[in-house]
Amino acid sequence: MNYSAFLQLHNEMTLLAVIVILLVIDVFSSEKGYRFFQTLALILFSIHTLLNCVPGEPFEVAGGMYMYYPIHTYIKTILNVGTLIVLLQAHRWLNTEENIIRRGEFYFLTLSTLFGMYLMISAGHFLMFFIGIETAALPMATLVAFNKFNNKSAEAGAKYILSSVFASGLSLFGLSLVYGATGSLYFDDIAKIMTASQIELIGFAFFAVGLFFKISLVPFHLWTPDVYEGAPTSITAYLSVISKGTAVFVVFTIFVKVFGVMIAQWQILLYIIIVLSITVANLFAIRQQNIKRFLAFSSISQAGYIMLGVISGTALGMSSLVYYVLVYMFSNLAVFGVVTIIENHADKTSIRDYTGLYYTNPKLSIVMALALFSLAGIPPFSGFFSKYFIFSAAFKEGFYVLVFIALANTVVSLYFYLKVVKIMFFNQSENPIERISTDIPSKISLIICTLAIVFVGLVSSIFEQISVLGFGI
Amino acid sequence: MGSILENFTSGIIPMEAYIFVSFIMFFSGIYGFLSRKSLLMVLISIELILNSADINFAVFNRYLYPEHFEGFFFAMFTIAISACETAVAIAIVINIYRNLNNVEVDSLDELKEPEASDEK
Numbered sequence: 001m002n003y004s005a006f007l008q009l010h011n012e013m014t015l016l017a018v019i020v021i022l023l024v025i026d027v028f029s030s031e032k033g034y035r036f037f038q039t040l041a042l043i044l045f046s047i048h049t050l051l052n053c054v055p056g057e058p059f060e061v062a063g064g065m066y067m068y069y070p071i072h073t074y075i076k077t078i079l080n081v082g083t084l085i086v087l088l089q090a091h092r093w094l095n096t097e098e099n100i101i102r103r104g105e106f107y108f109l110t111l112s113t114l115f116g117m118y119l120m121i122s123a124g125h126f127l128m129f130f131i132g133i134e135t136a137a138l139p140m141a142t143l144v145a146f147n148k149f150n151n152k153s154a155e156a157g158a159k160y161i162l163s164s165v166f167a168s169g170l171s172l173f174g175l176s177l178v179y180g181a182t183g184s185l186y187f188d189d190i191a192k193i194m195t196a197s198q199i200e201l202i203g204f205a206f207f208a209v210g211l212f213f214k215i216s217l218v219p220f221h222l223w224t225p226d227v228y229e230g231a232p233t234s235i236t237a238y239l240s241v242i243s244k245g246t247a248v249f250v251v252f253t254i255f256v257k258v259f260g261v262m263i264a265q266w267q268i269l270l271y272i273i274i275v276l277s278i279t280v281a282n283l284f285a286i287r288q289q290n291i292k293r294f295l296a297f298s299s300i301s302q303a304g305y306i307m308l309g310v311i312s313g314t315a316l317g318m319s320s321l322v323y324y325v326l327v328y329m330f331s332n333l334a335v336f337g338v339v340t341i342i343e344n345h346a347d348k349t350s351i352r353d354y355t356g357l358y359y360t361n362p363k364l365s366i367v368m369a370l371a372l373f374s375l376a377g378i379p380p381f382s383g384f385f386s387k388y389f390i391f392s393a394a395f396k397e398g399f400y401v402l403v404f405i406a407l408a409n410t411v412v413s414l415y416f417y418l419k420v421v422k423i424m425f426f427n428q429s430e431n432p433i434e435r436i437s438t439d440i441p442s443k444i445s446l447i448i449c450t451l452a453i454v455f456v457g458l459v460s461s462i463f464e465q466i467s468v469l470g471f472g473i
Numbered sequence: 474m475g476s477i478l479e480n481f482t483s484g485i486i487p488m489e490a491y492i493f494v495s496f497i498m499f500f501s502g503i504y505g506f507l508s509r510k511s512l513l514m515v516l517i518s519i520e521l522i523l524n525s526a527d528i529n530f531a532v533f534n535r536y537l538y539p540e541h542f543e544g545f546f547f548a549m550f551t552i553a554i555s556a557c558e559t560a561v562a563i564a565i566v567i568n569i570y571r572n573l574n575n576v577e578v579d580s581l582d583e584l585k586e587p588e589a590s591d592e593k
């Protein structure tokens with residue numbers, strides 16, 4: 001075997017190098033050297049991000065098990081930047097007394113899930129895909145249960161691992177039926193042989209259900225609010241952005257590339273699921289009182305919007321999906337950044353506690369308001385443009401009614417996003433959150449997010465760049 | 474049905490027999506996942522689901538596509554991965570046992586939908 005082929009996977013290799021270096025330092029470093037551990041981790045990860053942000057030529061490794069297309073560089077860079085922001089936001093939380101001994105594990109586990117997501121994205125064979133999805137899910141479960149003396153965290157961990165393993169069991173069973181019908185597990189070979197026979201359709205249905213569990217679309221979303229509430233807030237942010245973004249991208253590639261023959265069938269399936277996801281999640285979000293549960297339902301409905309890019313199945317759908325993930329990442333991470341800061345300093349997670357936040361913490365509340373505007377899709381923030389592109393992608397393929405339902409739901413979502421803004425700016429509280437002075441890494445992360453929310457939409461070259469390489473499959 | 478019985482008596486096990494077993498395992502796994510009261514039984518049900526998929530892979534490979542070994546390799550990897558899954562899940566279940574002193578599914582009720590609110 002030619003081992004030099006591995007050198008071509010430079011994204012995976014540098015990430016692996018970062019993981020190994022951090023692990024060695026975590027185990028062997030002296031007390032004195034350990035103080036610089038977090039800074040070192042951030043620097044190494046930033047170098048890794050910068051080294052891998054230029055797209056190259058398409059290639060394949062290991063006989064087509066690993067496929068690289070230029071669009072993968074973009075989605076991986078988006079994930080890298082998102083992980084970097086999460087690491088910045090988790091900086092202070094990891095310095096608390098109970099967590100200081102577990103810092104190394106946090107970085108090791110987070111970066112391992114990222115490694116699994118890389119494999120998922122670049123897979124060209126279902127074995128690689130399955131290994132990737134499990135490498136991403138298992139460390140994720142341990143991260144969700146990270147506060148092991150906290151009942152909520154342990155419960156969330158149990159709920160996450162059980163539903164995630166159940167989902168991958170369903171996927172696996174579906175895959176076995178697809179294998180029985182086609183006799184191959186390579187994406188390209190399956191696409192050539194597949195004829196949309198009945199057994200293939202059953203296999204596809206099981207497989208798709210397993211994936212929808214990961215993206216937490218209605219009616220497979222029931223684990224989401226519980227896990228989001230129980231997990232540590234930085235992990236929730238990671239789960240809602242990075243994990244979801246990867247799964248959505250992978251769903252697009254696999255549906256179009258492998259199950260392209262069944263496009264008529266899966267469009268009907270997605271149609272129903274999108275309508276359900278957006279509507280049900282929006283209605284449930286209205287009645288939430290805990291900010292993390294609220295964000296969980298908000299992220300379910302956002303996932304429904306992202307699936308509009310998948311249902312179109314075109315190059316425009318692909319590029320607007322990647323663009324939506326980019327914008328959604330910055331907006332959601334800005335909200336989670338504020339929530340993390342307030343939870344760390346004041347230990348408050350109820351929406352009612354945010355009453356009058358503007359009068360004590362004007363900067364935080366402005367960041368939060370901008371991010372919520374962007375999530376709701378108000379121009380001129382980038383959320384408007386991402387929604388515009390994804391709607392036009394579905395509209396061009398003739399889903400007029402679906403786009404109309406999504407638009408009507410945007411109005412509903414406006415209600416609950418703006419309710420939070422109203423509580424922060426116009427209501428006075430008797431017991432407001434005190435003035436918070438945050439640490440520098442959180443500040444940097446919030447500045448990055450805010451700048452991105454304002455400028456990613458206005459700088460049109462970003463979308464053009466993505467759409468040049470749009471159909472990377 | 475007649476031909477299946479004939480094959481049994483002649484000593485050749487038909488593919489349908491294996492598929493029959495794997496489907497029973499799969500659906501009893503789903504039933505167990507939804508109905509068992511203990512977290513350990515839920516885990517065992519999940520193992521049933523994963524193993525039924527493994528049987529499918531091996532059987533399809535052996536009977537339908539004996540020229541390659543893709544299904545066998547996939548089953549091997551899946552067995553290893555499901556062992557990892559069980560290990561992580563057991564670790565989390567043990568942690569729950571330490572916190573709550575039991576592993577009943579019903580005791581995991583701290584995180585749930587809030588009651589209908591009357592605030593405006």
